[in-house]
Every structure is written in C-alpha cells, then in structure tokens.
Amino acid sequence: MALQSLDIVRRSATTLPEPQARGAHTGEVAKLIDVTKCIGCKACQVACMEWNDLRDEIGTCTGHYDNPADLSDQTWTLMRFAEYENPKGDLEWLIRKDGCMHCADPGCLKACPAPGAIVQYANGIVDFHEENCIGCGYCITGCPFNIPRISKKDRKAYKCTLCSDRVSVGLEPACVKTCPTGAIVFGTKDDMKQHAAERIEDLKSRGFEHAGLYDPAGVGGTHVMYVLHHADQPHLYSALPDKPAISAAVGLWKGAAKPLALLAILATALAGFLHYIGIGPNETDERDEEKARRELEKTS
Amino acid sequence: MSEPKRGEIERYAPATRINHWIVAIAFVLVALSGLALFHPALFWLTSLFGGGAWTRILHPFLALVMIIAFVLLAAKVWADNFMREDDWTWLERFREVARNREEDVPEVGRYNAGQKLVFWLIVICLVLLLLTGIVMWRAYFTAYFPIEFVRFASVVHAISAVVLICGIVVHIYAAIWVKGSIRAMTRGTVTQGWAFKHHRAWLRALNRTAAPPRK
Numbered sequence: 001m002a003l004q005s006l007d008i009v010r011r012s013a014t015t016l017p018e019p020q021a022r023g024a025h026t027g028e029v030a031k032l033i034d035v036t037k038c039i040g041c042k043a044c045q046v047a048c049m050e051w052n053d054l055r056d057e058i059g060t061c062t063g064h065y066d067n068p069a070d071l072s073d074q075t076w077t078l079m080r081f082a083e084y085e086n087p088k089g090d091l092e093w094l095i096r097k098d099g100c101m102h103c104a105d106p107g108c109l110k111a112c113p114a115p116g117a118i119v120q121y122a123n124g125i126v127d128f129h130e131e132n133c134i135g136c137g138y139c140i141t142g143c144p145f146n147i148p149r150i151s152k153k154d155r156k157a158y159k160c161t162l163c164s165d166r167v168s169v170g171l172e173p174a175c176v177k178t179c180p181t182g183a184i185v186f187g188t189k190d191d192m193k194q195h196a197a198e199r200i201e202d203l204k205s206r207g208f209e210h211a212g213l214y215d216p217a218g219v220g221g222t223h224v225m226y227v228l229h230h231a232d233q234p235h236l237y238s239a240l241p242d243k244p245a246i247s248a249a250v251g252l253w254k255g256a257a258k259p260l261a262l263l264a265i266l267a268t269a270l271a272g273f274l275h276y277i278g279i280g281p282n283e284t285d286e287r288d289e290e291k292a293r294r295e296l297e298k299t300s
Numbered sequence: 301m302s303e304p305k306r307g308e309i310e311r312y313a314p315a316t317r318i319n320h321w322i323v324a325i326a327f328v329l330v331a332l333s334g335l336a337l338f339h340p341a342l343f344w345l346t347s348l349f350g351g352g353a354w355t356r357i358l359h360p361f362l363a364l365v366m367i368i369a370f371v372l373l374a375a376k377v378w379a380d381n382f383m384r385e386d387d388w389t390w391l392e393r394f395r396e397v398a399r400n401r402e403e404d405v406p407e408v409g410r411y412n413a414g415q416k417l418v419f420w421l422i423v424i425c426l427v428l429l430l431l432t433g434i435v436m437w438r439a440y441f442t443a444y445f446p447i448e449f450v451r452f453a454s455v456v457h458a459i460s461a462v463v464l465i466c467g468i469v470v471h472i473y474a475a476i477w478v479k480g481s482i483r484a485m486t487r488g489t490v491t492q493g494w495a496f497k498h499h500r501a502w503l504r505a506l507n508r509t510a511a512p513p514r515k
Contacts, residue, residue, distance in 0.1 A: 134352035137438030272473035288493030
C-alpha cells in the first residue's frame with residue numbers, strides 16, 4: 001500500500017529519486033526478535049494471519065514442529081524449530097521466527113524490474129506493492145534470505161510488510177503486539193540496539209558467551225534483528241545465513257551490466273551509422289553485371 | 301513462384317524467406333520484451349505487450365517461437381557456414397572489405413567469413429539464452445534449480461542477450477550496407493553482378509551445375 005505518511009526513499013526499477021522530503025527524523029524503525037525468550041507458541045503467526053487476513057492451506061504433518069512447513073503467499077512469518085546438540089552434549093531447542101528481514105540494502109528491490117513494485121520507506125520498511133508486481137520472481141532471485149513467495153493464485157510476490165499499515169499510524173506490528181513473552185519488541189533501530197545490548201549482557205552473564213545481535217552488515221544492516229545465544233553461528237538457527245549479502249551475480253546483473261549493455265548496443269548501432277556516413281554503401285554497378293555476364297559465358 | 305528474371309539468381313526460396321522473417325519478427329518482439337524487463341529506462345516497452353505482467357508471460361513463449369523457427373532456418377544454412385581456410389584470410393583483410401575494396405580478398409562462397417561468424421555467434425547465444433531462460437522461467441522451472449544457479453543464469457542470460465542483440469545489429473547493418481542484399485530475403489533474388497562481386501565462388505559453383513539448387 002502506498003502510504004501518505006511514509007515517504008519512499010527507494011523504489012524498484014526507478015532511476016530518479018522519489019518524493020522524500022519527510023524523513024524519519026525520529027529514527028528508523030526495527031523489530032527485535034529475542035530468540036532466547038521465544039517459547040515457540042506461534043502466537044505471532046496467528047496475529048500475522050489475523051491482521052493481514054491470510055489463511056494458508058491446512059497441510060499435513062511433516063514430522064517436525066514447523067507449521068506450515070514453509071513461508072508462502074499466505075504465511076508471511078513462520079516459527080522454525082531446530083534441535084541443536086551443543087558441545088556439552090545437551091540439547092538446545094533453537095526457535096527462530098522467520099520472515100522478511102527488511103534489509104537496509106534490499107536484494108529484492110535491487111533485482112525487481114517493475115517500477116514501484118518494491119519500495120523502501122524512510123523508516124526502513126521494505127514493502128511490496130502487489131498492484132505493480134509483474135510476477136517474474138526476480139525478488140526471490142535477489143533475496144539473500146529466501147523470503148518472497150509468488151502466489152499460485154495471482155502470480156504476485158508476497159512477504160511480511162512489517163505491518164507498514166499499522167506502523168504508519170503509530171501502532172506496532174501485529175506479531176509484536178501479541179507476543180506473550182516479550183520476545184518480539186519494536187521501536188527505533190537505536191532503541192532496539194540498546195535493548196539488545198542489555199539482553200546480550202544478561203545472556204553472557206548466564207554463560208552464553210557468544211550471545212550477540214544479528215544485524216548483518218553485508219546487507220547494510222536489517223530492520224528485523226535477532227538476539228541469538230550463538231551469534232557466532234547463525235546457521236544453527238534453521239540455516240540463518242552467517243554472512244548474508246546480495247550475491248555478486250545479482251550485483252553484476254542489476255548493476256554494471258545495465259548501463260554497459262545499453263552502451264554496447266548503442267555503440268554497435270553508432271558504429272554502423274558512422275561507417276555508412278563515412279565510407280558509404282557497397283554498391284553493385286553495371287560493370288559488375290557485365291563482368292558477371294562474361295564470367296557466366298566463359299564457363300557455360 | 302515465377303522463375304528469376306534474366307540477369308537475376310535465386311538466393312533464398314520462399315519457404316526460407318518466410319522462415320527467416322518468422323525468426324526476425326519473433327526476435328524483435330523477444331528483444332523488446334526482454335529489454336523492457338532488463339533496464340528501468342526501457343520498462344515503457346512493456347506497453348507494447350499489454351503491461352508488465354503480460355510482457356513477463358509472453359517473453360518466454362515468443363522466445364520458443366524464435367528458437368524453433370531458428371532451428372529450422374539453421375538446418376538449411378548450417379552446412380554453408382563452416383569456416384574454411386580462405387575465410388581466415390578474408391577476415392585478416394576485413395579492413396579492405398570495410399572500405400568497400402573487395403578486389404584483393406579471397407573469393408567468397410555462399411557466405412563470407414563475417415556472415416559465418418555472425419551465424420555461430422547467434423547459435424551460441426541462442427543456446428545460452430534457451431538454457432538460462434528455462435532456469436529463469438519462474439512459472440514452470442525455476443523452483444527446480446538451486447538459487448545460486450538461478451542468479452548465475454540470470455547474468456548469463458542478460459549478457460548473451462546483449463551480445464546477440466549487438467550481433468543482430470551488425471547483421472542488419474551489413475544488409476543495409478551491402479546494397480542488393482535485402483532483396484535476397486524479400487524477393488528471393490539477387491543480381492548476377494551482386495553475386496559476382498560479393499559471392500563469386502558461389503556464382504561459379506551455381507554456374508557449374510546448370511540448374512541451380514534451391515536453398
């Protein structure tokens with residue numbers, strides 16, 4: 001949704017700046033998910049469904065707690081459960097609320113070819129405007145976190161909006177509102193970092209020496225951050241990328257290749273034009289016809 | 301079709317000409333729809349196809365029309381496009397050819413070295429575009445490939461498309477530059493003088509076999 005109160009700082013497939021006089025002077029927003037406080041109740045999933053009017057198909061048991069089994073156009077956030085046996089031999093149940101990370105440097109937005117189908121608001125939220133989406137799936141190709149999903153019904157891409165509609169009127173996202181343990185909190189990014197720092201200090205005092213904040217620099221930081229007990233090994237949390245970044249291939253495809261390609265095509269056409277003007281056409285005249293006639297008589 | 305007029309030689313039979321123009325029209329549509337989704341400055345081209353989503357839907361199907369038609373065309377001209385020793389000499393003296401001085405270059409058969417290389421460039425690009433295009437075809441195939449491969453295929457698709465478009469620009473310009481060439485693909489005939497000047501070995505070969513074979 002285009003929101004009057006949220007100015008757009010970045011817009012997919014757009015070469016000139018968007019209106020952005022109204023900045024986020026109170027700071028960019030962030031959602032902080034404290035994985036160490038999560039009990040895996042899935043209330044956040046339910047709140048997301050309710051607020052966004054989403055109903056995924058009722059699937060079948062896949063033998064683990066993840067339900068549904070994967071993100072979809074109807075499931076924008078999903079608890080992922082991982083069983084980790086730590087070096088001491090104890091089992092740790094690592095539960096991560098998966099969903100869009102709202103990267104400061106979004107791979108989806110970089111890859112999107114449809115103007116305005118993906119936008120980034122001044123407050124940092126990355127939002128899909130499905131009315132502009134053409135269904136190519138380049139956002140999936142661009143995303144370092146494997147988040148966007150194309151609907152089989154309308155062929156548009158969907159993902160977590162960070163409840164941009166709620167945030168724009170001063171409310172917190174639905175998942176934050178509902179979380180019974182306070183594992184999900186929302187505020188300015190600076191406040192969330194500060195809150196995370198306190199949590200990490202507490203965790204360290206309890207023996208989680210590698211506790212830390214997941215705010216990966218490879219994508220310019222994210223507007224959804226995690227507090228992890230094992231921040232040195234993000235992959236333990238259902239394959240959370242250790243060092244996410246926009247892939248070099250996507251960077252080339254959506255970066256240097258674009259101007260260079262147009263330049264190459266124009267240069268080739270220009271070379272032809274200059275050749276025609278400078279040297280001119282290669283014409284056949286009556287002398288060639290005469291030579292041809294003699295050649296044909298000679299051999300036949 | 302009526303027989304070629306006096307002083308003219310048939311270069312392309314009607315079926316070949318029609319085949320060529322199917323490839324050509326499909327190519328223009330595929331290139332325009334592809335460029336529309338490649339560079340934001342060209343997104344307006346999606347209007348030609350009924351909007352962004354229609355462009356995304358049509359591009360791969362138009363591409364299949366182009367590929368199938370090209371395979372049929374290539375089957376007809378394949379054998380005449382293998383590089384021979386003389387072709388490399390011709391290439392070395394291309395500067396002369398570019399200055400419209402063809403007197404001292406080796407005699408050319410049905411196709412010159414430039415045409416042959418453009419042919420192979422098209423073949424290579426189309427193979428790459430087809431393979432990577434299947435990987436990028438989200439509606440049916442992308443889910444079967446690992447994400448890093450999809451990313452790699454997307455770059456290769458873009459690069460080979462640009463190389464192909466540049467190759468076709470060269471192909472079109474060559475037809476404009478060498479007067480008397482376009483009619484070979486529109487009317488089907490060229491003048492004897494044209495054949496003598498640009499494809500002398502081909503003219504001689506035709507003359508040796510009294511009834512020129514139709515291509």
